[in-house]
Amino acid sequence: MDVSGLNRAAPVLFESEVDSTNLRIRDMALRGADEGTILFAAAQTAGRGRMGRSFLSPPGGLYASMLLYASEDPERDLTLTPGVAVAVSRAIGRVCGVESGIKWPNDLILQNKKLCGILVESFMVVARRELVIGIGVNVNTERFPPSLVTAISLYQATGERYALEALARALTEELDSFIAAWRKNSACVLTDYRRLCLNLGRTVRLSDGRIGTAVDVDPDFRLLVRFPNGGEEAVSYGEVSVRGLYGYV
Ligand code: BTN
Numbered sequence: 001m002d003v004s005g006l007n008r009a010a011p012v013l014f015e016s017e018v019d020s021t022n023l024r025i026r027d028m029a030l031r032g033a034d035e036g037t038i039l040f041a042a043a044q045t046a047g048r049g050r051m052g053r054s055f056l057s058p059p060g061g062l063y064a065s066m067l068l069y070a071s072e073d074p075e076r077d078l079t080l081t082p083g084v085a086v087a088v089s090r091a092i093g094r095v096c097g098v099e100s101g102i103k104w105p106n107d108l109i110l111q112n113k114k115l116c117g118i119l120v121e122s123f124m125v126v127a128r129r130e131l132v133i134g135i136g137v138n139v140n141t142e143r144f145p146p147s148l149v150t151a152i153s154l155y156q157a158t159g160e161r162y163a164l165e166a167l168a169r170a171l172t173e174e175l176d177s178f179i180a181a182w183r184k185n186s187a188c189v190l191t192d193y194r195r196l197c198l199n200l201g202r203t204v205r206l207s208d209g210r211i212g213t214a215v216d217v218d219p220d221f222r223l224l225v226r227f228p229n230g231g232e233e234a235v236s237y238g239e240v241s242v243r244g245l246y247g248y249v
Pocket of ligand 1: 019020021022023044046047048049050051053055057063064065107116117118119133134135136137
């Protein structure tokens with residue numbers, strides 16, 4: 001994959017297979033890698049998912065991680081993950097002509113199934129907190145194991161195969177422009193996020209068992225849920241997860 005020629009200071013690297021791009025980027029950070037360094041891989045043997053889960057990463061997908069220095073405010077950094085979802089949705093739209101929606105807070109969805117997962121992890125490099133933004137997109141995958149009935153690839157959704165290189169370039173450009181805007185305004189993509197968020201107006205079940213209707217997303221990207229008794233609560237994604245009542249979203 002040739003991802004050279006992108007106009008940016010930090011390197012864009014490519015490996016055919018790694019254990020986890022998030023782990024590789026963390027190792028590079030510990031050896032002094034520049035902020036903005038991106039690693040793409042065409043397969044992972046130990047892909048990391050949210051909540052300690054693994055992320056199946058067969059050939060056919062595109063797996064990426066980007067290094068970022070954390071800001072002074074960990075609360076602000078929480079807005080990074082949903083914002084990245086918008087940036088990735090834009091990149092996929094540019095290359096594949098499909099608009100993927102977002103299941104709050106940050107899964108990209110096509111045809112009611114999961115197209116892409118995002119995992120931001122933080123770690124210390126000497127006295128500085130650094131972040132790795134990890135993105136896994138199901139691109140040309142033909143089929144998933146029966147245990148992953150909620151997964152879908154771009155190939156399955158559109159019947160077309162896509163050049164990983166084109167997607168890697170678009171992802172790099174969209175991430176770079178999103179990060180530049182996000183540094184000035186942490187809610188820079190809020191309007192697009194609200195438009196893409198598939199939960200809005202729908203019934204959600206919170207991980208604590210309560211059921212309500214998702215009515216809005218606030219500037220901190222918390223989901224505003226209205227309960228049958230009329231009460232409302234803004235829920236943070238560190239605290240609860242949501243599921244629709246009928247299916248994945
Ligand atoms: C999730 O939905 O649970 C998050 C999945 C994140 C997967 C990506 S693939 C690239 C990067 N490297 C990893 O090991 N995980 C992330």
